[in-house]
Amino acid sequence: MDPRPFDAILLVSFGGPERPEDVVPFLENVTSGRGIPRERLEEVGQHYSLFGGKSPINELNLELLEALRKDFADHGLDLPIYWGNRNWDPYLRDAARQMASDGVTHAACFVTSAYSSYSGCRQYREDLYDATNGLDVKLSRLRHYFNHPGFVGPLTEATKAGLEHLPDSHVIFVTHSIPDSMNEASGGPGKKAYELQHHEVASIVSNGAGVEKWSLAYCSRSGSPHTRWLEPDINDHLRDLHEGGVRSVVVVPIGFVSDHMEVIYDLDTEAMATAKELGMAFERVDTPGTHPDFVAMVRDLVLERAAAERGEPVARLTVGDFGPSHDRCPADCCFNARADHPTIA
């Protein structure tokens, strides 16, 4: 249990509104300078209104924090855990200031996004650069964990449970859509790491859960209708499957670590209504959340990276064919052509 050189952990997440008055300023934070049409913002504002103006994400992160603190204590790992968000209180900048005043020198950052993309990788590294700019705190972002057993294991278990409820269903793996251009740049120019990593996770989970018929679909498309985003949209895909004779689907939200708004609105509300309208049976399975294996994965990633930082040999757990993702992103990883911003790593 040697965490050196780390003397803290930082949980890095997206943030979400707490009350109705927060929704508009939150959406402004998320979309400033990103060219999202007004109609789309109004529509997304309504999704939050449907849930009382409150996102589930902050409470879910508090649950994860509590589970991490317990897991660390149970395993004799004595590291303080801080929490900061990109778009809502508690902000990353405040967490970084707190760490600096507590005397933290080097924190390992666990990001609640498992895959490579500008939104899930580089933008967080930009945020972390800004948060610690001028402060004497070093941050290291832990590697992408899409193919870690602590992530795919709980998803495989959940998929099996879903198929027990609805046997012989077609399995739809779902993730957040992103612009084609963002996919192209993810992992490096032309690498399409976002799409490939999701295919890898879908195939690992399918093998593990004995799934026969599966596909990958996307939710939460935003942006201008004139830009291309990854398809098919889950609702269009349900219609296509229905036309092909499918009457029962199990939906596996591999793009989300817990039940974010995209899961409870875009899947549990909107996609479920589409399935109902078509007369299809529909079951959405659990996200990793605070599954003990997912929580233990964070500890494993911290200790793995700590050993690597000390120059010691490390065992890096992965499942499937891809091998472990890099500790430090290359300079052109997940680059956003619209804005060149300094990043950590």
Ligand SMILES: CC1=C(CCC(=O)O)c2cc3nc(cc4[nH]c(cc5[nH]c(cc1n2)c(C)c5CCC(=O)O)c(CCC(=O)O)c4C)C(CCC(=O)O)=C3C
């Ligand atoms: C890849 C990806 C993830 C997964 C990785 C990760 O987890 O980070 C993710 C997560 C999330 N996205 C979230 C919310 C929003 N995302 C938006 C907008 C966008 N997301 C994008 C991509 C992603 N987003 C993109 C390319 C845009 C277009 C604007 C831009 O280019 O940046 C908008 C604006 C309205 C709209 O445009 O839909 C909102 C409100 C929440 C909080 C949910 C909650 O409250 O529970 C979470 C966890």
Ligand SMILES: [Fe+2]
């Ligand atoms: Fe998003």
